[in-house]
Amino acid sequence: MPLIKIDDREIEVEKGITVLQAATAEGIEIPYYCYHPALSIVGSCRMCLVEIEGMPKLQVSCNTSIGELPPERKKDGKYDMIVRTQTEIVKRERENVLEFLLLNHPLDCPVCDQAGECFLQDYSYKYGRAHSRFLEEKRVRKNEYLGSNVIINHNRCIMCTRCVRFTREISGTNELFVQARGDNSKISIFEDKSLDNLLAGNVIDICPVGALLSTDYIHKNRFWNLEEKKSICTDCSVGCNILVYSQNNRIFRINARENHSVNGYFICDIGRYGFHRYEDAEKVTSPLIRSDGGFKPISWEGALKEIYEQFSRSKDGEKHQIVGIASPFHTNESLFMFGRLMDNIFKDKSIIGKLPFIEDYEIHFDSGFRISKDRSPNRQGLLDFCLNLEDEILQKVKTGKVRLCYALDDGVDRKLDEEWESFFKSQRFLVVQTYAMTPLAKLAHLILPGPSPMEREGTMTNDQGRIQWLKPSVSLTNKTRPDWEIIMEFMNTVGKRELKYSSVNEVNLEMGERFPSYRGMTFFKIGYQGLPKKNIATSRPSEGGQAGNTVT
Amino acid sequence: MATVVKSYEPTFRDKLYIPALFQGLMLTFKHMFKKKVTIQYPDEKHVPPEGYRGLHRLNKYPDGRIRCVACEMCAAACPAHCIHIVPEPSPWEEGKERYPVRFDIDLLRCIFCGFCEMACPEKAIELTEIYDFADYSREGLWIDKAGLLEIYELTKTQNYYTVPNDE
Numbered sequence: 001m002p003l004i005k006i007d008d009r010e011i012e013v014e015k016g017i018t019v020l021q022a023a024t025a026e027g028i029e030i031p032y033y034c035y036h037p038a039l040s041i042v043g044s045c046r047m048c049l050v051e052i053e054g055m056p057k058l059q060v061s062c063n064t065s066i067g068e069l070p071p072e073r074k075k076d077g078k079y080d081m082i083v084r085t086q087t088e089i090v091k092r093e094r095e096n097v098l099e100f101l102l103l104n105h106p107l108d109c110p111v112c113d114q115a116g117e118c119f120l121q122d123y124s125y126k127y128g129r130a131h132s133r134f135l136e137e138k139r140v141r142k143n144e145y146l147g148s149n150v151i152i153n154h155n156r157c158i159m160c161t162r163c164v165r166f167t168r169e170i171s172g173t174n175e176l177f178v179q180a181r182g183d184n185s186k187i188s189i190f191e192d193k194s195l196d197n198l199l200a201g202n203v204i205d206i207c208p209v210g211a212l213l214s215t216d217y218i219h220k221n222r223f224w225n226l227e228e229k230k231s232i233c234t235d236c237s238v239g240c241n242i243l244v245y246s247q248n249n250r251i252f253r254i255n256a257r258e259n260h261s262v263n264g265y266f267i268c269d270i271g272r273y274g275f276h277r278y279e280d281a282e283k284v285t286s287p288l289i290r291s292d293g294g295f296k297p298i299s300w301e302g303a304l305k306e307i308y309e310q311f312s313r314s315k316d317g318e319k320h321q322i323v324g325i326a327s328p329f330h331t332n333e334s335l336f337m338f339g340r341l342m343d344n345i346f347k348d349k350s351i352i353g354k355l356p357f358i359e360d361y362e363i364h365f366d367s368g369f370r371i372s373k374d375r376s377p378n379r380q381g382l383l384d385f386c387l388n389l390e391d392e393i394l395q396k397v398k399t400g401k402v403r404l405c406y407a408l409d410d411g412v413d414r415k416l417d418e419e420w421e422s423f424f425k426s427q428r429f430l431v432v433q434t435y436a437m438t439p440l441a442k443l444a445h446l447i448l449p450g451p452s453p454m455e456r457e458g459t460m461t462n463d464q465g466r467i468q469w470l471k472p473s474v475s476l477t478n479k480t481r482p483d484w485e486i487i488m489e490f491m492n493t494v495g496k497r498e499l500k501y502s503s504v505n506e507v508n509l510e511m512g513e514r515f516p517s518y519r520g521m522t523f524f525k526i527g528y529q530g531l532p533k534k535n536i537a538t539s540r541p542s543e544g545g546q547a548g549n550t551v552t
Numbered sequence: 553m554a555t556v557v558k559s560y561e562p563t564f565r566d567k568l569y570i571p572a573l574f575q576g577l578m579l580t581f582k583h584m585f586k587k588k589v590t591i592q593y594p595d596e597k598h599v600p601p602e603g604y605r606g607l608h609r610l611n612k613y614p615d616g617r618i619r620c621v622a623c624e625m626c627a628a629a630c631p632a633h634c635i636h637i638v639p640e641p642s643p644w645e646e647g648k649e650r651y652p653v654r655f656d657i658d659l660l661r662c663i664f665c666g667f668c669e670m671a672c673p674e675k676a677i678e679l680t681e682i683y684d685f686a687d688y689s690r691e692g693l694w695i696d697k698a699g700l701l702e703i704y705e706l707t708k709t710q711n712y713y714t715v716p717n718d719e
Contacts, residue, residue: 110621111649111650219649
């Protein structure tokens, strides 16, 4: 392992990594624009210049790899490389490079969406000179649409070519290229193409300046107004890590979050712009009961009383009187509670089913990024926690016998086919737990308001068996309550239990107690990056179904 | 050690009280012949000096377009957090690409420090000399974009208080 010295620090590094990578890993800041860990190295911005002993000129640290010297040629007797990042000459050259980058860059930070998270701003402030010596007219070009969601502002572009490399290496769609040479060069798009691939939104993320802009977010807000929350995407079963930016409980944009075990550095456009679905949906914010063809608000106590009345009409010893419809869109904690409700409280009277999974085409990119065909975030969790899941519930259940049908709604993506619609329509009493007026909710007799995917909290298990923590990005509104809490109230009312979980963490602990593969998967353990599920065969919890020693 | 302060012993002249009384009245009478400082407020209005920081206004270009680009620098600089802006891409083809659809100032919160004026890169927000804008409701002291532009029309050519009063 080569031993190098950066400024006054000795670092032992792996052979072959670059100076920039070594410095960043050690926490030494070297400014850069064109380098991106997921993309190939071009060294075009020249911002990361450093002084290396023995080399006549300054070197671009992003493209200088570290090798091992023979013992007799080591610097100072032991180092393979001596790098200086803070000398006078380095500072002067950074200043000069910045001056070149800013030659044609407009001073329009007040109207630029990148302002506040712009590296050009930060480094100009830190390393640049305060005044421009450029007296000539700045080059002005018009904004252009690159695709339906991406606009380019040519004036702000610093030609780092991150976006070009992205379309070549990550999405593999090759839409962008550098047109012309020298100071005429600009990012351009091939005539017969448009930047509309499913990863197109990432070029906005990776642009270090405000040149690439999203039509979805352009001129909507300022960066410093936004609150950043770390969460995971719930639009397919990959479970990409995301950053959700919101202000006053309204989501403004979603960006990718780095997680090498799941999504790398990028997310797809389905997840990036998907949050608008929840905004557009007609929200349910209070328990609603059907009356005279419409719905009228009812208190939580009233709703629970209604459920108890319906339940008390069920007879002992008869099968399939209570139908539970579980959903792969819910967190592990609420599915765990749901399974508990059905198996331990309703016992033999109950049957758990599910609607057909929402599936779409599976997409693979050459870079390894994938979008799963399973468009529900937690199919694995559903299979883990609802152990007696019945696949052919429509055939098994005679609707005439069913007293109570309790359905966890999948949300705005769920469309009902005729068979299922008639099944739900024929129910004597249908309770739907949802956040919006979905087709299923419209058939309900009683609607319980739960959180939307952006308000949920708990763990999700992705299709690789990785448990990740879904953090709420906006807070619950009005009379809505967390899913697990609604099911807990259900259990307390119908099963006469006295469960008093005060937070999702307590449910999570209880879940770990009963399901060994989820043991200890608390937020403090799995953190923001998630952990793979323990490889323990899931069996039905031993005490399940037994009277006396069941849940409490 | 405590110091003993001898209390003031009034003299005979002090005990008469009459000289002191006239001394006070002299001052009163002197002011009767001086220039009066009282302003008969609703009929007469005080004209504030240049640089007075009163009600805000939003400036326009000569062609009538709003100068503001909704950069929210004023809102960021505001120590009272009283400026609320909703930006949007501008509807016009040429010129500024961003403008405010809503620009609200909560005058009850505003402390009239003038930081917004200083922060503005477009010289769009300014404080005028208007000081009498009291209202009976809280809602009345929430000034919106239309209101701020109206203030500009009122104050763009002359001092608000030098205009002859119609009533």
